[in-house]
Amino acid sequence: MKRRRYEMEESDVRSAIEELSMFRKMKPDGDFVPAKPFLDVCNLILQILDKIGPTMTVLRQDINQNIQRLEKFCESDPPLFSNLVEILKKERDEGNARQVNSCSRAFVWLTRSMDFTVTLLQSLTKDPGKNMEQAVEESYNITLKPWHGWISAAAFKVALKLVPDNKTFISLLTEKDDNYEIIKEDIETLISLLLPLLEEIHSIMELHGLDKMKST
Template sequence: MKRRREMEKGSEIRSAIEELSMVVKVKPGVDPNVAYLPTKPFLYTCNLLIQILDKIGPTMAVLRQDIHQNIQRLEKIYELDPSIYSNLIEILKKEAGEGVAKKPTSCARALVWLTRSLDFTVNLLEKLAKDVGQNLEQVVEDAYNVSLKPWHGWISSAAYKVALKLIPDNKTFIKLLMIEDEDYDMLKEEIQQLVPLLLSLLDDIHSILRTFRLDKLKAN
């Protein structure tokens, strides 16, 4: 209930800090036989990401749709057997064993793209926390070029280039991220708490993806 109330007040960043603070206490390692990456907290964080992207506006609609579809794909397999698939590693092991991990509709591929979307988000937030005066369009473009563009085909890249023109100014975006009675210094402090938590989680996931040889997958 507490997390739901915070989300209703618009504190996506605070909710993510709370969730990830619990997740990163357990380091999964890279051995797929013993590694543990909790499915529900990961998906919860990805849903918070959607809410942050919504504040950027329609320019993020394509990325938002991809994230939502990938979340649904992982939720669907989780619900088949929560006792087993509460660990994302078990999902990867299942699909790797079946030889379908690299298929277009696999849950493994969904995890890959959700991870890259989180890479994009952490890069974006990190840049904004360093300098609120930066041009948001440039910040989004730089974050996209580092995290998503290397894996996109030319059609997706061209679509994002057009979408950049719809991005709001940075002051508007920062204001949307703040909750009532919060100022920029408070928001900056929260972002600085969130970024290392996200980076720790992402470092673990990237290590696991490399173990399963999924880290180089590109868009179809």
């Protein structure tokens, strides 16, 4: 049993690939995002961000809170658990979508966290020699900074000094018997699964008027 827990901890990228592959099979075309696989993928993204270290503490806390908010809401109204879009519609119709503790806000920020992760992974696979601090900062500037207030942006700038170097980060993602080429291929597979999903989700956000939502 201990051996299996170790293997699960050492295969975050492959676990994410497996979850996303199942997600794609479950998700029909159109205005539909099943809650459980979406939240499972968010939890796996969280594990990948863990490898970056203390820099991601605030983002991790935010992701955790948003996952818990969606889970709690779905548990209180089980029919909504099959499709998160129904929650967005419900909150939009009730005028609650932009409230601080809304599920719509949680959905938006979980999506943006995935945007950040995929942009960072793309940067590192395209240019393995790129400075890790630079890659994290560029990814943050593209995906999260436009929606953050100055306090969040300033806090991120300070924490940026704590990122590991590229080699350390990649080694943390790599399984015991793998090499760089294997993990690079896994990351590229993960990116190829995340990108079309994010494109669909952003279309849903735009449809429901959530795409310009900023932090409070």
